[in-house]
Amino acid sequence: MAKRQARFTAQDLAEDVRLRDDSPDLWNTQLGEVPRGLLTSAVRCFAANGFHATTTRDISEGMGLSPAALYVHFPSKELVLFEIIRTGHERALAYIQDPAVTAVDDSAERLRAIIARYTTWHARHHVAARVSQYELAGLTPEHYAEVLELRHQTNEFLRDAVARGMADGSFAPVDVKRITRAMLSLSIDLVRWYRLEGSDSPEQLGEYYADLALKLVTHPGPTPPSDNDTILDPPSPRRSTNAG
Amino acid sequence: MAKRQARFTAQDLAEDVRLRDDSPDLWNTQLGEVPRGLLTSAVRCFAANGFHATTTRDISEGMGLSPAALYVHFPSKELVLFEIIRTGHERALAYIQDPAVTAVDDSAERLRAIIARYTTWHARHHVAARVSQYELAGLTPEHYAEVLELRHQTNEFLRDAVARGMADGSFAPVDVKRITRAMLSLSIDLVRWYRLEGSDSPEQLGEYYADLALKLVTHPGPTPPSDNDTILDPPSPRRSTNAG
DNA sequence: GTCTATATTCGGATAGAC
């Protein structure tokens, strides 16, 4: 007999502070309350145990329903996963293609806005984002292809912003492909470790990573926008300080 | 009936260029050839389909053996996973605690060596590392705890290197915890996208990410070690250039 | 140490009552 692995019931998961995020607000409002609740329950289960280790019973019990109830709202477990991953990718992409970004002309400020928002989105929805990023293997080939297209659009959008800043001289000459991948890594990898209860709010982490991203593309040598020594005014207050 | 998800047989996987890495050289040499082959087969399956979507048949068929043969060498599927993950974490930790790092006194060079080696290790063993990083949920609580301890040691080792450079003035004042996490994110997230067939060798990516890491902790303003303009001598030749 | 055959449990999905 296999030794029991670490698995958690839907009841455990609902109380797990590590699984707090804003996913209940994430779903298409055209869906009723029950299907949206099922998606939220599924997100927690998938994030904690993985898609294949999650049973349809786990998901429906998270809403206090019987196993069969799931199939009234979704035709299969895979389609629950697809709805989660598709929504996650669409929302993240829309969040960085917001006017708050596209209206910005200055290349540096535009890159800053993209990284800040992309990071903030993944932190705020870190549980759903973890499923979106790490459970792609559970999709059918058709659904996987559809998600890939959204990922390409996202990557292109960031790549263009970096290339543009380099072309107009705002940034130092950099390897656009490698730098873009590094920035994506920072924003995406946080879903592995981020907790809403930690010291950084989603917005604070967004600002911090936007600063890092700009450091990576800034001209070396004398700082471009002057003000050199005056280290007053840190970018934004931290919820709890823990270092200099 | 569930629509068929994207799953690959052990035969497919053995030929998949995306799953080429150095894991066959990774295992304890005290193990015989067959168990080491089974671990390599399991790594490919777990990396491509996930732990729970992989059957014991998948693993043993990868070695041309019957399903039952696996249990002569390993008591359970979970223990195959544990052996992979434990080995992965031990090897990565040992690789950055190598004399090539610990003998370096200069704080900046030491950090550079750590990031270069940690990145190189994950790139060279990206398939095994992907399993080590993303399949932790498949472990029993006891085995998970054992792996966590290795992860703590790794994080502490990097954190100390950053804190030391800040203390001796080699680095600008930074948030050690957040910077350390960002550096780990860069090195670890590459297992999501890295392919040996890509344009960067593991060593080249290691050098590149070491440069990025130093940019994140460098004093702003005038560059510290002088030589400002001479951009001859890039750190190491790229296997195929694709940008400036 | 490897095989064939199988015990046994589990889980996705459905049938049909209410």
Next chain:
DNA sequence: GTCTATCCGAATATAGAC
């Protein structure tokens, strides 16, 4: 739309021959 009951394929692990 929700329930109870259940079908049935699949997967871990074992038995026992060679």
